[in-house]
Amino acid sequence: MNAPAEVDVVVIGGGATGAGVLRDLAMRGLRTALVERGDFASGTSGRYHGLLHSGARYVESDPLSARHCIAENAVLRRIAPATVEPTGGYFVATPDDPDEYLERFPVACATAGIEAEPMPLDELFRAEPLLNREIRAAYRVPDASLEPWELVEANLASAREHGAATHRYTAVIGFERSPDGSITAVRVRDERAGEERAIECRAVVSAAGAWAGKVAVLAGARLAMSPGKGSMLILNRRMTTAVVNRLAPPGDGDILVPVHTVCILGTTDIAVPDPDDVHVTRDEVDALLADGERLVPGIRHARVLRAYAGTRPLYDDPDHEGKHPDESREISRAHHVIDHGQRDGVGGFWSIVGGKLTTYRLMARDVADAVATSLGVDAPCRTADEPLPSPATGTPYWLGDRLAALEAEGGGDAELICECELVTRRRLTQALDERGDSSLDDLRRTTRLGMGPCQGAFCTPRAAAMVDARRPGTANLPLRGFLDERFRGTRPIAWGDQLTELWLAAGIFRGTLAVAGLADLSEAERATG
């Protein structure tokens, strides 16, 4: 690691919030460094449904969060248009949804300042022919689809332009504190090299989301998080052109989000003691499909490519102690800035918790305001005005972007490493240049490698050979790791065509390529087994 040994602020957590905090502070002229225990956007930010909220989802249950969402929805379209596909969204009342909510919804939207336009049903079914014909009412809202990996990467890139340092695979293992209790340094470990060191600092922002409770404990502070697991299914094509929400209080299987060439059906909400528990159960899959049927009849016969889960960073606000609901969904989605100096006597340590990916910038602003003030910096927040530097285009994303870029690159005949997601050799080479020491899963987050129907059956060995060419002798563990990772998400939904696809992959990797027979893998297994 060639990181500075001393900065003003260390930001913990490389999701959207941490990246946003880093950018905000760096733009105010502070010297900053960000540490992330895994890859950037590999936690909750990279494991969500891809929705840019209008806020209409929360107009009744959480009006503050709703107002934050609609404000930030407009900001993100302005500062990061290429990460937003302006699909629009609908709230639809199925026969199972309560009448009284249908009546209150437009009023609540108006109160929150969210445009909710009644949609005539004949128009709705013309626009979205697969929707349930028993839908009784619909409103159009400014929901959209959002690409989280590009958004996080763009924030980090902007922060780096302003002098910030970013370190992935760098875990926080402890803190150094002065006699008065203030933080003086963050102790970190490079998870790949195994080296430990300290980064001296004047302040720390924990943007560790669902893991913020664990980080606080290391600093001698306390923070009661209530991680909520949300599971989602990826269907192999878009069922709708716009986001579709159930017109009901937030519940399971209540949203369908078109994302790139696929769509995401979400979301369950299960309180989990361990934020690392992102295991999707068969019961969750069944529940999602059963509820999805109410939006799109027959959806259970569609091809599901994969199941995955993320962990919501829900904060158990002590102000509400004594009336904790069992369902984690009822805990507020609005965010909280916690000054652990005031609260726990740990000076220079802040946590930013709760919130939504949609409101990451606002969360960042609020905590950055507090930190800057305490450090005597009066530069204002500029993140709402200055566009993010990448991706380069200033126009909104549309579905044809990748094919258009491919045609521009190779006259339609650029070499494809991943056919499903149109990832070219050039794109992967560029990703390897930028992030040389990446696993195949890291490259997936950057390029969408292996995210299509075959779930890596064809691109995995091709990409491994590229990694080997770059760093001879290092490709086998990444290859093996990617097979494990892709299998984990396929297994809960392995039936029908996707089970046959899994058997094809098994034939390739166990039959023809005999992966287990790779010399260093069998040695590694002997050593551990």
Next chain:
Amino acid sequence: MPRADVVVIGAGLAGLSCAAELAERGASVFLAAKGIATTHWTHGGLDVAAPPGASTHRAGLALLAALDGHPYHALGSDADAAIDGHLARAAAAGLVHSGGLDTPLLPIPTAIGSLRPASILPAAQAAAAEPWGADGLVLVGFGGYRDAWAAYAARNLAAAGAAWADGPASIRAVEVDLPGVDGLHNLAAQNLANRFDNPAWRDRALDAVARALPAGKIRIGMPPVLGLDRHAEVLADAERSLGGRIFEIPSLPPSVPGMRLFEALRRRILAAGGRIQVGFDVVSVERAAERVVAVHTEAASRTLRLAADAFVLATGGIAGVGFRALPDGTIDERVFGLPVTAPPHDRWFSDDPLEPHPLEAAGIEVDAELRPAGLSNVRVIGSALAGMHYLEQRCGDGVALASAHRAVRSLAGTKAAAA
């Protein structure tokens, strides 16, 4: 309306082999298949029985035949005749193999540079399993062909150590730019194989390979591209102009070695008077008591009724889409609706994608004549049979051939295949 003594459903190794043998014996055979089958997924060698620990297929057969419920438990005695018959049939169609049940299983290189056990190999792969002596190995990759990873494979093979103690004296990789494919990308093996069938292009391509090869006594590992229609001629030409033994290393599907096998058997069936229809699913079945009278397939503009005395189900398992699993964990056999024996839904998979999954052994239970319960004129063959782990035990081809042969013998006693 077509009528046949026997309708075979499915065009994988089991169905093709069964139809070929029936036709050779004079039966009128109609082979109907939903589509191209798993021949196009495979490495093209013959996996008879190579479970961990087996030194020959013969030894592997003994190990597997001892397992209760394994297809070889009942079929093991048919293996010799089935393999002999298949190798003779393939050879007659121009696809010569080396090795047999008693030939030692030796480690041969895969496209990523691991090793897998093999002994019965088509001529184009045979050199991989011949004693290496002082020979060096040169792995060849092609510019623009993304499915050969010569440098990666060479590095892994060089690290194989004791697992390949009797391997080559040296290992290296070269990349060759083939003529006339400049600017072409995403070439599949069969695109190159088609080009190799053309003698003029072949000469130029082999020249380019020859220029890239080092001097010395070498054996050459090539992508699986040495021709389709004129494969034998291409292989002979290549060994002559490159001055060394060549073996193809199978890679990602679609498999050129598998295509050659499919073609060889297809030609045998047609030459023996059989009929083949590939591309149409069976959509309904006519029954009378415990017999199937006819099946209907989709056809160009209407369904086609195929009546026969006997029916052979060779539609494969989950991989071949003979079975279809539903979200609730039930598994449908798609043609006759036969009951499929499978592990409980919550035990379908192991945690490791490289370990055998219990679900792989799902299949149809049959009697010694390969009849499923309740249908007296149906025979079930190949991967639709219950009780095998075809990947772990490397036994899928042998079970396909042995069960096809058993079905032919069983039907020979009936009016079908009376010759």
